[in-house]
Amino acid sequence: MKRNLCLILCILFFIVGCSKNKVNSSTPMVPSTECRTEVKGLVLKYVLIDTAYEIYQVNAQKIDVFSEQEYASIGKDTHDHYLWLIDTYEQFDEEMKIELHAIFESIHPWALMNQTTPLKDHANVEEIIGCLHGSNQLRLNKKLKKSISTFFPYFYYGFLQDYLEINQETFDQYAEEINQQLNQHNANIIEFMEKISGLKFKTRYKPIFYYTLRPIGAMGFNNGNKKISTLQRTCRDDAILFSTPFHEFSHELFQQFTKSKEFKNIGKQLKQIETFEADWINGMQDSYSWLAWCEENLVEGFAKYLRYKYYGTSSIEGIYTYDEDFFNYLKDLNFDASDQSLKEASILFYTKIIEEQ
Incomplete structure (x- = not known):
């Protein structure tokens, strides 16, 4: 896990x-x-x-x-x-x-x-x-x-x-x-x-x-x-300064669509994935509601993509169930918001996960 x-x-x-x-x-x-x-x-x-x-x-x-x-x-x-x-x-x-x-x-x-x-x-x-x-x-x-x-x-x-x-x-x-x-x-x-x-x-x-x-x-x-x-105390120069704020600040952007009916419906379907739900129950349930957990995976995956685009960092280990997968999904797409919205990319990513089960 x-x-x-x-x-x-x-x-x-x-x-x-x-x-x-x-x-x-x-x-x-x-x-x-x-x-x-x-x-x-x-x-x-x-x-x-x-x-x-x-x-x-x-x-x-x-x-x-x-x-x-x-x-x-x-x-x-x-x-x-x-x-x-x-x-x-x-x-x-x-x-x-x-x-x-x-x-x-x-x-x-x-x-x-x-x-x-x-x-x-x-x-x-x-x-x-x-x-x-x-x-x-x-x-x-x-x-x-x-x-x-x-x-x-x-x-x-x-x-x-x-x-x-x-x-x-x-x-x-x-x-x-x-x-x-x-x-x-x-x-x-x-x-x-x-x-x-x-x-x-x-x-x-x-x-x-x-x-x-x-x-x-x-x-x-x-x-x-x-x-x-x-x-964190380990940040001593601006070479990684934005790495953490990329995550913290991204929540506001994602919450423009993670509270939508469409995302809530996806969330219900995601709960049928046993491994995803188990990861939430075993250590994350105290910090996140189910929908917040679904959002958190996307936010961290997107934060990784921001680090990749900003710092050129491409070798990034996953820490959640799907954050690394979402990062690679965006990277493979060479995600460009002018071609596809972040909401669309997020929904399509989770839809793909559901269909593969």
Whole structure:
């Protein structure tokens, strides 16, 4: 069975060696200032929740992709981070371990981080907690509010604050170096994705990428005209910078047709494919509805195609049931949105899969 979603970023790390090519000549250039991509260092409104969740993933969920072997295979820096995740959890009071579990067994970190996204980048722990408690969208019950207000200050002041002081300057430097590279290239991820997909984003977004401490996993958010993606610690230059955002940002494009009646009908038929459903049940059901799982396979396949068109990367390992197949389908077609829409290509691909069963 294909591996967990979060393996995306581990795979992307290994692509670095074959991705350090010049950007494809077809890549759109010279974005306007307000749309220029910007990379930022570690900010608490994301790192507080995301790092707590990574501790939970490593110590409580014990998924293979978050094993010591996986972290060590990426590099010494990442392995050292893994050891910190383990050591920190071991130092937690038993009550705090219970609170940590209570938070992430009740709500996905994306929902929490989506609420903290509008906060200023210098927001502190108290402001983050106040934001979560006051959210009308989250509608946290009293028990969960207590867990949040108890655990996060304990975690930050007892552990994360010192760790951030050690790492902050390094990640700020990473961000500064990539921003300098981007200013030289004038790369525009939004225009490139619109050109290849044949679809338009809702607004004229400014892409912003925020570093997190994790090497595996990423999330995407919208905040007004800002299109945001978190960035794994292994990204040190612009040679693979867009690899993760290609995935995160593509959801908005695909959702222009994955909510249609036609796609829902295809989704019903796809559920008859036992291997596809089994992959969803065994590890993905907690994160995706069935239709979202069908969309996720297409999104990652298309993200691979974007990487291929942008970076010239063609040897890309699949991580889901059909993402690699969809990438190869688009590649073999030499997909061109002026000849066939992305919706048509997606529907035809899944129709072909169904007919072959």
